[in-house]
Amino acid sequence: MATIHAIPLARILGRAEKTKFTYLKGFGQNVEFGYYSWLVRDGTHNILVDAGATAEQAIHVWGRPPDTVEHVQTLEEGLAAHGLRIEDIGRVILTHLHMDHIAHIHRFGAAEKIVQRREWTFASQPQPIDRYYDPSFIDGLEFTMIDGDRQITENVGVLFTPGHTPGGQSVWVRTQRGVGVITGFCCIHENFGGCDCGPAVPELTIPGIHQNAMDAYDSMLKVWNAADFVVANHDAKYILENEVS
Secondary structure, X not given: OOEEEEEEEEEEEEOOOHHHOOOOOOOOOOEEEEEXXXXXXXXXXXXXXXXXXXXXXXXXXXXXXXXXXXEOOOHHHHHHOXXXXXXXXXXXXXXXXXXXXXXXXXXXXXXXXXXXXXHHHHHHOOOOOOOOOOHHHOOXXXXXXXXXXXXXXXXXXXXXXXXXXXXXXXXXXXXXXXXXXXXXXXXXXXXXXXXXXXXXXXXXXXXXXXXXXXXXXXXXXXXXXXXXXXEOOOEHHHHOOOEOO
């Protein structure tokens, strides 16, 4: 069995911004969320899911008010808590290529970098209306490009989950708790309603930021049906609860 560990890097207070996560719900409501990388350990395989973002980036690149941003730890500190260094990571699975998920990707020179081909194609020449991409973040990098669902190790694989972005992928991990899925679309647990995974008619709310609403819903349903538990990739709970499984 594998394990999932949250590596929180920054805490953000979104003033009146909840609807950026919960489409057409939560207007005018505050939302606390985090920037993360996720450490997945499957035997001798040390896998990082997403390459994070920083508090400094939030302030100086995206213009967030400094009093709404809190630095939590560096990526090195987060990995050191598990006895690891940057060079100990053998694979980085990128759920998508928005800037807040790839800030540190250039630091993993020796690691295999796995991304959906459709995501890389769009991110390399994004439409100007989508300001969450910056091609300079991925310039000069070599990627393992895949198409669709793929098993990565014995207990880890990816699900193709577009909608939030053209080529998003979520990461399933077989753990002692069951199959956990780290979402490849930006969400909080409220997106999945108040129920545990399993009901035939789930209470799903798609991400407020999306390129295709219908695909986003279908992808959420795919995650719901695959998971025993969902790891919502921006939920603030993991800032304190680092051990996911």
